[in-house]
Amino acid sequence: MALQSINPATGEKLAEFEAWDQERLDLAVRRAAAEFLEWSQRTPMDIRCQLMKNAAEVLREKQDELAKLITLEMGKSINEAKSEIEKSAWVCEFYAENGPAFLADELIETDASKSYICYQPLGVVLAVMPWNYPFWQVFRFAAPALIAGNIGLLKHASNVPQCAQAIEQVFLEAGFPPHIFTNLMIGSDKVENVIRNRYVRAVTLTGSEPAGRKVAAIAGAELKKTVLELGGSDAFIVMNDADIPAAIEAAVTSRYLNMGQSCIAAKRFIIDQFVYEDFISRLRAAVEAKFVAGDPLDPATTLCPMARQDLLDELHQQVQTCVDYGARLVTGGYQLDRPGSYYAPTILADISSAMPAYREEFFGPVALIFKATEPAHAVGLANATDFGLGGSVWSGDHATAETMALRMESGACFVNDFTKSDPRLPFGGVKNSGYGRELSYHGIREFTNVKSIWIK
Template sequence: MPIASVNPATGETVQTFEPLDAAGIERRLARAEAAFHSYRGTPFAARAELMRRAADLLDRELEAVARTMTEEMGKPLAASRAEVAKCGKAMRWYADHAEELLADEHPAPADVADSGASRAFVRYRPLGPVLAVMPWNFPLWQVLRFAAPALMAGNVGLLKHASNVPRTALAIEELFQRAGFPEGCFQTLLIGSGAVEGVIRDRRVVAVTLTGSEPAGRAVAATAADEVKKAVLELGGSDPFVVLPSADLDAAVRTAVRARVQNNGQSCIAAKRFIVHTDVYDRFTAAFTAAMGALKVGDPMDESTDVGPLASRQGRDDLEELVEDARVHGARVECGGGRPEGWDTGWFYEPTVLTGITPAMRIHLEETFGPVATVYRVADLDEAVAVANDTPFGLSANVWTTDEAERERFVRDIQAGGVFFNGMTASHPALPFGGVKRSGFGRELSGHGIREFCNITTVWIG
């Protein structure tokens, strides 16, 4: 079955590609194995020079890459441009810092002597070809936040991208080729999901990383575990956005809107559940609802558009089902709640605010992947923490307070991989990124991320 690039704003097919057959997959796996044996020995300075060249190419071609992403998955063009720029910065960050992040580690001399060694140290060595199974929502950033550290560590990459962004996937492979990386260092596999298990099980693939849905993560993790191969998973999120009485409400509302509708609401780290102390609930909810209702939905290529279409018809259908279930069970629709008028083509959905949420509603526990916000009223700090943790996910959390004791309480008790105070959750190459519970395991970015796919080797010399 062909792999199609479909414009979600119009529903029109832009281009189709034939998936790789078994022989095509074999050629790429053999190429990856051969590339690793030579590339692993290149010095950090040589890898860094190649990575900077790739970043320079990306910067020069920012507009074309951004337009391709918007055409394939529907995010506003301004957001696509920002994503491309962010990738270039991250690539340079790893080019600048990889050598120090992977430098040999030396235990204290007394500990070395106590071990009976004359010398001992820890060295980080690359593992080999790593398969990356990546999603469509940040089609460039999700890939390059894996590829930059993996390649700088001396590994080689194989990309199985989401099937609705094949043009972006091929552009990434071409980017590394044109930058001068040796043949086979980074390759795109245009394959369907049914072929992923076979690639993971291939002896030449040493590890796998996945960003995506919980069902996809379960399948990939199960196969990797069966093969006793390393896996890193970044799955869904239903991030809380907690507003306490000491918060700057104007800033909290402005940030809440951006945090909910970033990427058309299709982000694992988007704030989705807004948990508001009763003392400020009415003011926050009124202002938040007004701001959400004022957003412009439209053509993502239009510079004035705030929210574009969802990436697929199925994604919109799933979102509609969640909202309708909540409505049937008593939720109040403060704004939105349906398809916008005037958009008969494409997969658009209105920015929506729901209140009166109860555990009887699916939306209480399921992730909303679109511009739909749920707002909860809580009586005190204890209830805020309890509601924030009442989710199967644990990716990140936003908390708005100026009270140091309240901050310490959330740092101690929140079940998430990150806690952001008085700001919006975002990823940065210097900070580790990942979650707990059903949001996955392992970390990307920072030194923690680059070491995920390294052989942490103890060297002992008697």
């Protein structure tokens, strides 16, 4: 089996890699496991933190080179790719600076002469990662996991093999010993084998709901810890007292950043009936004025390709089904007549519960518009989904907005801002968006053994 790197802007094959055979894969896992004691027990925390700071420096030194690689392999704009590299450096620094405090022993008052809680690494952790943020998704796992003393194995998305190789190289250039972080050049057919490997102690996956269910089932059968960050269909609620221009600006960014290929993108826009048509009109004008297709390596380009043609085809079918069910096509709804997988930014209004789109995730540049009659109705629409990752509420009444945010079934909800991931805040979802948390002190503790010590 070959892993191919295809430029989605042109369809050109950039590189091809032969997937590892079973013997090479088993050897890589054994070598990784062999480093665990040295890394976790004999390499002091301050050394691990310094190495992670070095990784941040390497990322910044190679920002232009790595950003170009992201753009070539999965199509996002070069500006967004550079921001992704900077954010990856930030998460490395964040855990290098805060990891020791997050994992410090916690004294507990009991009847013992001394009792406390400590956090010990689990061992080898497999990370199954997606293509949409090929560096950020990996580093938000790797930075806390490695600082905690774990060993990282990466099974990256098959369409970004060069990014995967480059990430491993970043750690090596930062001074990490070999096999502390290993990129596994394998396809999805080998993932089950790695999960069941006796040396692998835990699995984290960022990806689709079907992939999450499959990984969870395999890991569950082996009684191995999992963290799953799956799909999202985030609500973006706008009440009639909201700052509409600010909400429009945020809506365009939140929905169409990375060409809408983000789990925490705003996907369902739930608009108060009294500003419904005004919001649609303003959003259409903003979208049609902003996006111009071009080479994603050109900083002036605002409309970039989707990562793969099959993803575009699936999205377009969803759009067509919506229209067939009676949705109003406000703008877009077609593939651009040019090389590459470019899809016109799309707005669909008048979404109803009779449409499949009512509960589906649209992973691309398509905004779905719903009409709400009151705050309670808006929250009900927001919760009428199988997903529960993020959301936002826009209102001039902060007390009402906060109450609505608390009632939304999601892992995060932002008031008068769009949902975003921040190393200082825990990140994850409920319902079919998965379980467990990344980032903050919650993230670094996910792959630790929370151990109680009692001394009589």
